Amino acid sequence: MGEDTADTSSSGRQGRSNGATASAGVDDKTKDDFCLAAVYVSDAQFNRNIFFDTSPQAVSLYLLYNHWAMQMIVYVFIFVDLALALFEDPAVIPMPIWGTSLVEMICLIVFTARLFHYAKVIPRIRFWKDPKNICIIVIILLSLIDIIIYGSLKSTGYNAVRWSRVLRPLLLVNVTEGRQLRRAFRSIRNALPQILYVFFLFMFSMLLFSLMALKLFGKRNLFTVDGEPYFTNFLDIVFDLYVLVTTANSPDVMMPAYNYNSFFALFFILYILINTYIFMSVFLAVVYNNYKKHLKEEVRQLVKSKRQKMLRAFAVLQQPGSGEELVVSQENWNQLVHLVQPDISNAHRELLLFVFSLLLIGKLAFVQLPDLLNIQVITMKSRPHPLHIWFPLLYDSSVSRLLRHAVKHKAFVYIYDLIILVNAIFIGLDEENPLIAYAEWAFLALYLLEILLKLYTWEPRAFFAKHQFWNWFDSVIIVAALVGAIVNLSDGYTSRQILDIVLILRVLRLIRVVDSIKRFRTIINTLIKIGPTILTFGQLILVVYYIFAMVGMELFKEKVKYLEADSTDPYKDSCGTPLLRGTTFAKNNYCKNNFNNVVSSFILLLELTVVNQWHDILSQSVHGFKAVWLYNNLFHLFFSGYKTVDGLLQRMFEADLSLEDADDMDDPNFSNITFDSV
């Protein structure tokens, strides 16, 4: 995974094309030259670091390889491949083995084809040196072998395990497009050695406290609430104190000692202070420092490789200018911009021309192109309202003017905020009251009226512009609510699902009030902008969860069962197994927290992430089934480490993006450095 930033050496083509232009003189750039330069520019723009072949065929193949549709196809098939877990045994929706195998085969074929395509684009030797490619080949081969073994074993009636499913999420990491995910993993890996030292010290402190607890409480003949001996076994103490670090068993573990003597509370207070607060802070500090160091280096590398690519592009298009300097003519420059971004808006192109108000573009100016292309230009055209064109007299009449003026007035916003408030109260009331049901229609009408009035006042295309998040939000919610309400009405109020959707939409409508308070809007907009970053970590979590879910399912499926109330199972009250009889797990109705399919596995893992009660869920659901210690601890160790890192990264991002700076965030470098580069 380390090649992304390292691979910035220059390609063979550069020299040739450089030499060619030098000898052939001015303005004889071929279409291939433009293609090559455009590829360099767009690589720089999107921070791609692929060492492609520079022959015209390879370049056009490479263009195809980077086409958004191709990338989309890969992600769709990865999604399908991952989603197969829903249909494979233990399944949410069972499907025959040949069915899932067939779909998986298709996925594998797509991945192979993509890899072939990649092999055609880059030099052979490069291809085999890249661990990403080797990884994908290994995953594909192992999956194939697994499908064959599993299919043949199952058809002959043997039991079999689909072990290769663990490898599936690794595809997400190893595809060419998984740059950001790889970077995130690299960050974690780089922090590991440092974290390890703190972790050892933390373990040491935990063991020391455990030893002290054994000596202090072991001989005192104390008992827990369940009547078990308290703190007599060293390993049990270690586990209890480990759980206490996460504060999940917080007062319970202390109570017997505290009841015996108030002073013993000091032991636990000190323990939590040192191991939960201080050590966790040190973990955080170490990760943060490492991350900052690493980030700086990554950004430096990215900027360097971006510049190199732009210099290569310049070398392809350069021609002698006045004096010693090599330059690119504005004509060639325009052609290049058109090639790189065919759908560039006129405003954006004008802006670029304004920035480079020169006829010949030198090296220094040329290098800035990708940053300038990444600027998000919002075009604010003051187009006349279509009604103004169609019915000018009516639209300009004094009544119409007054109406438009009223809609633009602040009071209009306040009135609708009040309506939303009243609506909220009505929602809170019982909707089976016919009066409330009628009021609901009135509210819907009011909201619709608002949208229509706004569309009357503002030009519709400006109202529904790309960046007008709140207008889109309003309209979609209201229209959906209207459709839902009508369907619900025609359905005679019988379908619970539709009613649920209508109810949710009704509540979501209230979010609109946020838009009218400026500070709230700022906060929400900031959160929306952070979205892409969070998405990367979402993928990271998906990878980890998926692997653990697969392992968990193979190990524990059907060990704990959720039984409906009318079940006749003799162990109905203890999740279908005699082992859980009388445990807190069964008493608290946790039976559905099991590994019986991929959905409940994911929910279970999420619950463990939220930490509270994790020890109950895990150790209880596992009590009878030994050999689980390892899995148990592995997940939680991995996870507590992981959580620190991940939570931290998110926090750091948000800390770096101060809400104060929300206005600065339209800065062109912002999206570059924070979203794409990191």
Add this chain to the structure above:
Amino acid sequence: MGEDTADTSSSGRQGRSNGATASAGVDDKTKDDFCLAAVYVSDAQFNRNIFFDTSPQAVSLYLLYNHWAMQMIVYVFIFVDLALALFEDPAVIPMPIWGTSLVEMICLIVFTARLFHYAKVIPRIRFWKDPKNICIIVIILLSLIDIIIYGSLKSTGYNAVRWSRVLRPLLLVNVTEGRQLRRAFRSIRNALPQILYVFFLFMFSMLLFSLMALKLFGKRNLFTVDGEPYFTNFLDIVFDLYVLVTTANSPDVMMPAYNYNSFFALFFILYILINTYIFMSVFLAVVYNNYKKHLKEEVRQLVKSKRQKMLRAFAVLQQPGSGEELVVSQENWNQLVHLVQPDISNAHRELLLFVFSLLLIGKLAFVQLPDLLNIQVITMKSRPHPLHIWFPLLYDSSVSRLLRHAVKHKAFVYIYDLIILVNAIFIGLDEENPLIAYAEWAFLALYLLEILLKLYTWEPRAFFAKHQFWNWFDSVIIVAALVGAIVNLSDGYTSRQILDIVLILRVLRLIRVVDSIKRFRTIINTLIKIGPTILTFGQLILVVYYIFAMVGMELFKEKVKYLEADSTDPYKDSCGTPLLRGTTFAKNNYCKNNFNNVVSSFILLLELTVVNQWHDILSQSVHGFKAVWLYNNLFHLFFSGYKTVDGLLQRMFEADLSLEDADDMDDPNFSNITFDSV
């Protein structure tokens, strides 16, 4: 509290003394001048910002006021005043009312005297303008009134409340020395307006989710594990979802809905994602940004006022040098340094002279004096070993040399690490086995031998130098263990307390292993250096806890009782009250989590801080006793906000002090900016 950094205007004396020196010419500085200059320098050194009178009498009073013993006395009496809660009703150790009242009166007298002293030092008008002084006067007066009312009511048999106890911790904030605490409170206060917006948005999101939950689950006839209707009352839902933000009721609150339909898990997952993770991150980001901004300003102010004070000191001692420049002669300079820091080591003085290798010291150099005085100079004198002086032949014999060489060898450390390891295993074993008991003596002897050998090898005063933390730690632990073991032996192993202490010391000994691993030592040393900062926040927590404990005790004392097993109370199983019969609270044996005295109140508040089960502890212990909603929410609201801020501040400190930079931390500015100034 805002005056600390603002009060940097120049005093009246400056002009006078300035004029005096200018007219009187060279080298006629009086003792008073030196005193005044020394006060300015030490104010600059310790970041004091007190606008004192510059008359010689006031200056010497001011010197006395800042004497460490006077400051110590104030803190001792504040401590005594706060500790009175242990003896006042509801008491841990009951004392008659006249006794506690008498002690409190003495404390109040001390505080009044200190305030009088302060009033003598600074100009009258300044004194009455300072809110700190007004605060202390009000606290003293209210306490007096309260004592009188309480005493007279009690003596006539009425019930009374010691309401003024809530004010006691405010003394910590308002004494002159509480600068850092005030700064911490200011940081929190400054962040409040910003946090409030995020908080409102957070509340809005919570209410929206609650409304949605009511609509989705309210009509479905679901029941919780306890058989109560699930999510039917809006206020209950709000409370449940508020608890869910802290993840304290994590899987339980979801289970009924999840059992009904797996899809409903999505609702809770989204809720936790948005309200726990995203909003908490935003809180953190806002506080962090605010804090950073505020800190920058505070440090700027501190540096400015420090420079102003040094300029004033310079003005007092200045004399015309060669040319236009005003200077301070080296002689005067030496006298000043001697006055400011009489116990300055020779090495430090030499260092200062080396830095200012000039005969006349200009303004720019002079201003740096406080920073130079704050440098921690560790003198490494290569004094000969006393044994070498007393028995030179013996100490230099080849056997002795070999011995000393061996002690200095790495293997010596490794051998003792191994001994510690073996010792740890022996501690883990049953100490009632006579063999183990003997082994314990052997280990003690080995550790003693180690210390003696080290003292033989290294010069004892160097071995026990101030900065040799680990040598001190080892020796104290070992000697204490030896004393404990001997007492225990002579006691015939009967006293459980002494045995406990011996056991704890035995385990603490194992910490030494940390010292021999370099990276561990670095981490621990960093933590020790952060200590003073954490202490400030410790005081902050004390203030908050104390206030809440006092209020809690007055409201809830004796409502929940912890009864011994042999009690005859009819409600023995439900904490002495029929209201708690059958609750989780009673079942989990939480009865000792009550407000019956100040110690258990503090432990209870700590448990609430640790978050897990807080809803159970609080709402259950309170179920019957209404009017508690407010207290309940107040504490937790305040606290969750507070925790964010405080945890954050700590983390930020630690994040700023990278472990990587541990070596840089001897930087003289470090202690200045991070420990004193912040």
